Amino acid sequence: MAKVEKRRAPSEDTLREFLREMLLIRRFEEKVEERFRAGELPGFLHVAIGQEAVAVGVCGAMEDGDVFASTHRAHGHTLARGTHPNAVMAELYGKLEGCSHGYGGSMHLYDVERGNIGANAVVGGGLPAVVGAGLAFKLRDEPRVAVAFFGDGATNTGTFHESLNLAQLWQTKTLFVCENNEWAESTPGWQHSPVWNDMSKRAKAYDMPSVKVDGQDVEQVYETTKEALARIRAGEGPIFLDVETFRMHGHYIGDPQVYRSKEDRSEAAEQDPIVRLREKLQVSDEEWQALDDEVHEIVEASVEFAKNGTDPQPEDALKNVYA
């Protein structure tokens, strides 16, 4: 296991900004749940409530020019990398102002300007392209890194294994971020992987350095990612982050979670990364209220923006098929 040698501790201001971002993502996704249940959002959606520290810590450590691919649970990653909540919400409403202009939806959020090369609805489907992007950065000798987010469920796909093997073999500029929430939809880790509680073994099989990370501790996620990115940028090869996190809600909005015990759910609820950071920073009730009011306003404004957005014309469906 690779050691994090230099601590790159974020300042208190940075941590407070992280708290704000995490709370924004939380309130955004709670609003998405509410609007979905009200019947306003087409399709189906997955929230990452409980996993905000991974999104904010990893995306906060990335630099301009870095790219990432996300999963079906992509709202947090996208917001954390700087896409405006209006653009994300408008996408969920299927509007032209959305970050994928209404062509993608919740599972296909893109924002190429900010390095988001696509959230993927095929589990494991985005991994090979992140290796390819990391290869391009290496071939062009660019100080950029390509980051892959994926869950523990993805570690059983063929693309995962082919991607890790190729990345390590070719020493591409790629960071693999395994968000291990110990659920593959409704299937618990122990039923889907022999190494479900130590995903770093997957990386070891490909001789790739792996770092275990507490995904509920945004400071640790940030520091570890920062260090990993610096090493990859310097040409030391890909790194695997084995991030332990908790999915506090269901697989999809409306998931009754019949497969999950009350104990497991309350254990996850106790691991709330936002509560943890708030306690660490000793944020007073007044400060908290002010912060919550601020993000609440942003989220409400995003819904207004989205509702007032432009519906694509039906025939727009035939555009963008070819470049």
Added chain:
Amino acid sequence: MPELSYREAVRDALASAMRADKDVFLMGEDIAEMGGSMGVTQGLYEEFGVERVRNTPISEMAIVGAGIGAAMQGMRPVVEIMYEDFLTLSLEQIVNQAAKHRFMSGGQLKVPLTIRTQGGAGWSPGAQHAQQLEAWLVHIPGLKVVFASSPADARGLLWSSIYDDNPVIFFEHRLLYPIKEEVPEQLEPIPLGKARVVREGTDVTVIATGPLVHRSLAAADKAAEEGISVEVVDPRTLQPLDEQGLVDSVKKTNRAVVAHEAVTRMGFGAEVTAVLQEQAFDWLDAPIERVGAKFAPLAFSPSMEQFVVPQPDDVLAAVRRTVGRGK
């Protein structure tokens, strides 16, 4: 004018693009020192080095997917899938990823990736090394599909495929590699989506792809002895399809045969037949005939293989039927 084999023509297009542009590079199984299982990339490793002629592990998903990722960052990778049959392993990446990133991003991304592959019967490769699967890819919006039948076409079309900003699946045929012809001194790009009239005629149009272009030409020679004038048209690009070029020919001859080596059922010829009846029904004097492989996996034993795969006489029989000369 220099003479190039089909194999040399493909290689020349690759080398020319790599000399012109550092963003063009190759990935595939056994393409480096060995020069590819069909010898197409021989000499390229020596000229361009290990970084740009990359031997890969046997990982078809990652080969295509890494190509997608590099392409989305602005490079122009050309990946080789050794046999069309192995495209099946990479179809998720081709169908769900390469074909859809531009669309799902609402036009933000481009995927200028070329996927070269080859297949074809006639040398007893058996059921897993000779399928003709081009129709599957034509079915997917977002992909372009090319099937070259001659050295000059292979050279000019591959260049255009590499410089197209969309994912292009470039089909080569095993039996065509040794075929030689004179090609232009300088590589002349051939635009995608333009059919070629290979032989002019007046009585019936045979629309053929790949090796069936050559078998149709052989059939046309025999038909000429019987007084039937056959026009042979090669669409060259299956998607986008030069519908007008095909329709124009059929409006002239009033009869059509479509011919390919792939299985007839749901083959590319089914689509061509539909296009012709939609756009040229009033000009047709006979039902459109289809020629393709019989509905069976490809058997190993030569006599069985020969029976399943369409031969010049199968095209000739179809031509005769369209002009009312029975079987």
